[in-house]
Amino acid sequence: MRIVITGGAGFLASRLARALLARGSLTDARGESREIRDLVLVDVVPATISDRRVSVVTGDLAEPALIERVVTDDTDSIFHLAAVVSGQAEAEFDIGMRVNLDATRALLERCRKLPRPPKFVFTSSLAVFGGALPDPVPDDAVLTPQTSYGTQKAIGELLVYDMTRKGYIDGRSLRLPTVTVRPGKPNKAASSFASGIIREPLSGVDAICPVARDTRVWVTSPNAVVANLIVGHEAPATKFAHTRSINVPGILVGVGEMVDALRRIAGDAVADRVKWQLDPAIDRIVQTWPARFAPVLGPALGMQADSDVESIIRQYVEDERPQG
C-alpha cells in the first residue's frame, strides 16, 4: 500500500506518519487491510522521519508537475494536511486561495485520474462554521464561514463530497478542533495562542494571549487528533449518508481554564508568564468560531476526545520535554 501525506513535514503529519508506521497497515478503498510499504511525505520543506518505508519529496503542491510526480498510479490513500493557516489566509487572500483551494482541487483532479479511486482524507476545520449557530453545534449545522480560511475549507469539503459521490475518490473531510499543545514556534494560525500560552511558559518564555480569558475554544491533543485521523481513514464508506464531513470530537475549554491548569501542573511562576494583550485581528477570527459542538457521527465511527485539559498539557510535557 502506498500512502501520500501532504504538508508532510508539519507537526501533525509527522505524528501521523509515525503512528501509521507503527500501525503497519490500513484499510484501502476496497475494504481490504493492506501493509504500508510506501509512505510519501511531501512538503515545501523536507520531512525528517527516517524509516525505510518513507520517501521525502519537497516542492510546491500548487504546481501540477509535483502532484503528478507524487501521486503515482499506485497510490492508495492520501492524507491532505497541507494548508495556509487561518491568520495568513485572512491577511494574504491570494496565497490562501492558491494553496487551500487550487492545490486541493489539483490534488483531487489528479486522484480522479488514478486507475483505482483512492481514499482521500481532507483536514478541514471548525472554521467552516461561523455566524449565528445553535449551541452546541450539531453535525448538520449550516456552513457560514466568516474567514477566508473557513471558506476555502468549506469549498474543499464540497469538492471532496461531490467527487466521492461521482466515484472519483473515497473521500472524508475531518473538521479538526484546535490542536494544542503544538511544539515549536508560533505560526500564523489565529489559534496559535492556544499552544503558545502553554508551550512558551513551560520553556521559560513569556507568551502573549491575544484573546480574553473567558474565550472558549474547542480543542484536541495531538495524540487524540492523530488517532481520529486514522479512524476517519478507516471508517467504512457505508457509514456516511449525504456528506463526507465529520465534526471531530474535542473538548470545550476556556482560555483562562487552560492557564489555571498550567498553574496547577507547573506552578505560579510558569503560569504568570502568560500576558493578556488583546489583538483585535486575531480576536475577530477566533470569535467567529463556535466553541461547543455535539458531534454524533465522529463518536459513532469510534473517534474519541481527550478527557480534560490537564491531561492535554501533561501529554505535551511527557512527549516534548522528556528531559524535564
Place this chain on the structure above:
Amino acid sequence: MRIVITGGAGFLASRLARALLARGSLTDARGESREIRDLVLVDVVPATISDRRVSVVTGDLAEPALIERVVTDDTDSIFHLAAVVSGQAEAEFDIGMRVNLDATRALLERCRKLPRPPKFVFTSSLAVFGGALPDPVPDDAVLTPQTSYGTQKAIGELLVYDMTRKGYIDGRSLRLPTVTVRPGKPNKAASSFASGIIREPLSGVDAICPVARDTRVWVTSPNAVVANLIVGHEAPATKFAHTRSINVPGILVGVGEMVDALRRIAGDAVADRVKWQLDPAIDRIVQTWPARFAPVLGPALGMQADSDVESIIRQYVEDERPQG
C-alpha cells in the same frame, strides 16, 4: 451606470434586460439611484435586444481576456446568470466545473480589481440543498448538494460571501426556484420538463414527463423571478448578516397538479399530450432537490411568489402566444 449581464442571450437574461431598461435606474453599491446608461449582454451566442443603451458581446466567459474586455473599470453591477445547467453539469463534470466554478471565480477576481466594488448578483439554485433536510427548508439549512451543479453553485455562494466580507464586491446569491414556463426548446436542465409539459402541449406537440405525477417542485414564473432578481440587487447591504444567500420565494406544486391546471386552461386534448415516461437519471437529480421552503429573508426584502400555478400558465399563454 454600467451593468453587465452574463448569459445575456438567455431567456431570463433577456427578460431581466427588458425589465431593467423599462425601469431606467438601479441603486449602486454606494446606495445611490443611478440612471442605466450601458447594459452589456455577454453570452456565447449574440443577444438580440435592440436598444441604444444595450451592447452585445459574444464569447466564452471562461476566457479571462473576454472578462477583462466586458467588465471594464466603470462597471457598477453584474448579474451573473451564465451557467451550465444541472443535467449537463452532472453528465459532463469538466464543463460544469469550467463554467460554473472557474468562470464565476474569474469574474469575481476581475470585480475585485475594479476601482469601486461593484454589486454582484449571483444566480444560485435550490440545487445547493439535498439529502436529509427539514420540511419546509429554512433559510439556514445546511448545504448538502447531491449534484455537481448544486456543488458548483454552493461554492459560488461561498466565494460571493467571502469576497463581500472582504469588501471586494457587494454580492448577493439568489437561490432561484425552478422557472416555468420557459419558452423555446427543452434544455439539459434536469428541471426542463417543468416547462416542457406546459409549453409543448400548448404548441400541439407531445411532451414526455420524466418524473412521477406526485413529484413536487418549487417553482416561480419568469415575471416573478425577474422582479425578485431586481429586489435582490436593490436590497441594502445592511439587511444581511452572516451570509449573502437568499432563498427566493416560489410555490410548491405537484407535477400532476401542473398538468391538471393545464387541462382546466387548455382542455383535455392539450393536457393528454403529456406522456408519463420515467427517466431515472433526471428523476434522481430532481429527487435530490427539496420541494418546500419557508423563506424568511427573501420576503422580508420584498420578494414575492406567484399566487398559483394556473396564473403561471396563463402568464405564459399571454406573454408568448399573443397570436393564440
